[in-house]
Amino acid sequence: MTQTLSRRALLLTGAASLGLAACSINSTSEAADAENENNEDRYADSKWRQLTEDDWKARLSAAAYGVMRKEGTERPFTSDLNNEARTGTYHCAGCDLPLFSSDTKFDSGTGWPSFFDVLPGAMGTKPDRKLIYVRTEYYCARCLSHQGHVFEDGPAPTGLRYCNNGVALTFRPA
Template sequence: MSDFKIDIEAAKRTNEQWKEILTPMEYHVLREAGTERPGTGALLHENREGTYRCRACNAILFKSDAKFDSHCGWPSFYAAEDTAVRLLEDTSHGMIRTEVRCANCDSHLGHIFNDAPQTPTGQRYCMNSVSLSFEEADDEN
C-alpha cells in the first residue's frame, strides 16, 4: 500500500509556507515557474514502472507507461492522468507556449508541446524533474 497521500489543502498555502516546505530549487520551479537545467533532473532516466506525482502535493500526474525519451533533457510524457493538470497560455520569454500546472495545488510543472509524432497523442509534456516525485509500482498486485 502506498504511503503517498494527496495534500488537498496545498492550494491554500502562502508563499512563506511553501518556502518552509520546499527546497530553494523546488520553490523556484514549482512556485515561481522556473526551469531546471536540461539533463540534470533525477527522474530524467527513471525507467521503473510506477507513478509520477506532484512534488508539492502528491497528486498523481503521470504513469510510467506514458513516459518516453524525447532527448530534450527533461522527463517527457505523452499523456497526463485525467484532470491531473491545467493548461495555461504562457507568453514569457518572448514566445507563446502552453504551461502545465498541477490541477490540485497550481504548482508549475513544465510545458506541453505538439512535437512528438512518435507518440500516440503527438504531445510532449516536458516536465521539470524537480517538480515530480516517483512512486515505484507495487509488485504485490
C-alpha cells in the same frame, strides 16, 4: 520593383500566418479553458490552495520552489528522474497528486522527463508569453504548481510532449 513586391508579399504572408495562428490558439484554448476549470474546480477547497508562499518555501527545496511556485526551469540533464525507467507513477512534488504513469514516459532527448499523456484531471494549462512566442504551460490541478510546458512534437498516440521539470516530480515505483 520586384524586390519591393517580394517584401510586401512576405509581410502579408507573415501577417496572415500570425492571424491564422491566433485563431487556432483561441479555438483550442476555449476547450482547454473549460477542461482547466473542471480540473481546478475539483480541488478548489483543497488545503493545498490555502498555503502561503512562506508555507511553500518551508515545504519545498529552493530549487523546487523556484520552479514550482515561481515558474522557473531547471537546467536540462540535472534530474535523476530523466533516466528513471521503472514502472510506477510520477506525482506532484508539492501536493503528491498523481500526474503521469510511467507507461507514457519517453526519452525526448531534451534533458527533462517527458511524457506523451497525463492522468485524467491532473493538470491545468495556460498560455505562457514569457518568450517571443506563446507556449502552453501546464500545472498541477490541485496545488497549482508549475510543472513544465507541453509541445506538439511528441510520439503517437497523442503527438504531445509534456516536458516536465524533474524537481517538480516525485516517483513512486509500482
